[in-house]
Amino acid sequence: MLKFFKYIIAALAVTITVGCSVAESKTTTTVSGVIDFGDPNTKQFVTRLKSIASNKNKGQVVNITQFGDSHTAADFFTGEFRTLMQEKYGNAGIGWVTPVSIKGQNHTAVNWKFKNWDVLSSRTLTNQDFPMGGFIAKPTKDQATIQIIPSTLNNKDWQVKLTFKTLKNSTDSIKLYDVNNKLISFNYNPKTNIWQTSSVTSKLPLVITSKNDVELGGIWLTRNHQSGVVVSAIATNGAKQNIWQKWSPSWFKELASSQSDLVILEYGTNESFDETLDFNEYRKNLVSNIRQIRKSLPKAAILLISPPDTMANEKQAPKSFAQIKNIQKQVAKSEKTLFWDWQAAMGGKYSIKSWRQKGLARPDLVHQTLQGYKESARIFYADLNEFVKKNK
Incomplete structure (x- = not known):
């Protein structure tokens, strides 16, 4: 098994592991790798990464944004992937974070201290005007x-971008202070009950103070005038792909402003346990979301990640697992996206x-340990860079 890990870290695409079947244990050979089903923006994404690696374009940033469920919300997978990508291509910042810490979730690159805030989640509520990410700090x-x-x-x-909504016609509801407790000039238009995004440049840590007539959405943290890669993790524990339908339709404007070069969709585990799931509706929704991304980010490549290997009990996989994975792969083909089979990568x-x-x-x-998610991220990192290397 030690050889297996060395094999992966050496960035080879073929993984050999020991797989356990229901009846008996047997050795299984699987091939993992990023598959391109004809994504129209693959070449541009690859070119931009190679340009950063060769330092041909200083100040250039490649933004990678991953949406997902608990596998992404822990930020163990994305955190390790972020670290590896930034070691190779340069560290351009942290990316998108929730406005405050979310119970049961994590971010490896940032911490929060906050007082007098409640958190609303699109995971449990439907009657709120949620921004991208589905969390509101109130x-x-x-x-x-x-x-x-x-x-x-x-x-x-750092460049700090705040997504917020003012509930009253006021220009002083939000104030920002730098690490020296100095007030930062933060100008915005008081667009009542409309989500907007404004940015400032400051050193971190940063303090945000607010009156009770404001709601905060996501916060973007990028290094000012620094080339490299940003990997954002936008996720919710227990989420399914259709959680997007609980967010305000205007959230795609925020996605567009992210200037993402690669959008990764990591959903499917929770759907695979849903025995009442309408597969046709699931397929339709997935196609619609991909097309919305294309509309918002016409130059971004899109990559679907299948659920990692999962079992409902000691003898069988979740009832809908195979069907979910098949639909994802079929949609990747029909919508011409990239695809990475996480289950195959595990063995x-x-x-x-x-x-x-x-x-x-x-x-x-179902879930992996910290070391397991890191190992999955190393496999994905190796497969993605092998894919980049082979594409011209």
Whole structure:
């Protein structure tokens, strides 16, 4: 098994693992890799990455935005992927983060200290005007505060973009203070009950103070005039792909402003446990979301990630797992996107059991451990860079 890990880290596309079937244990050979079903923006994405790697275009940033469920919300997979990509291509920042910390979720690159805020989630609510990401931080009283603290501090400038909504016609509902407690000039138009995004340049940590007539959405943190890669993780525990339908239709404007070069969709695990799922509706919704991304980001490549290997119990996979994965692959073909088979990358069907034996998967046979998600990220990183290397 040690050779297996060295094999992956060496960035080879073929993985050989021990897979456990229902009847018996047997050795399974699987091939993982990023498959291109004709994405029209693959060449541009590859070219931009190669340009950064060769330092031909200083100041250039490649933005990668991953949407997903709990596998993404933990930021263990995306956190390791972010680290590896930034080691190779340069660190251009943290990317999108929730306005405050969310219970049960995590971000490896940032911490929050906050006071007098409630969190509304599109996972449990349907009657709110949610921005991209599906979270709203709402002050419980005047003088609500948030301090955003990067895990690694430096003395460089950051560009901070806030998505917010003012509930009254006021221009002083939000105030920002830098690391020296100096008030930062933050100008915005008081567009009542409309989500908007404004940006400032400041060193971090940053303090946001707000009256109770404001709602906060996501916050973007990028290094000012720094070339490299940004990997954003936008996810919710327990989410299905249709969570997007709970967000305000205007959220695609925020996606467009992200200038993402690659959008990754990592959903499907929760759908695979849904025995009442309408497969035709699921397919229709997935196609619609991909087309909305194309409309918002006409120059971005799109990559679908299948669910990782998952089991409902010790003997079988979730009832809808195979069908969900098949639909995702069929849609990737019909909509001409990229595709990465996470299950195959782990070793194939029932490989989650051998991952659990090695301490890489949790007892629920659904989620991975910290080291497991990091290992998955290393495989994905290796496969993506192999794909970039082979494309001209």
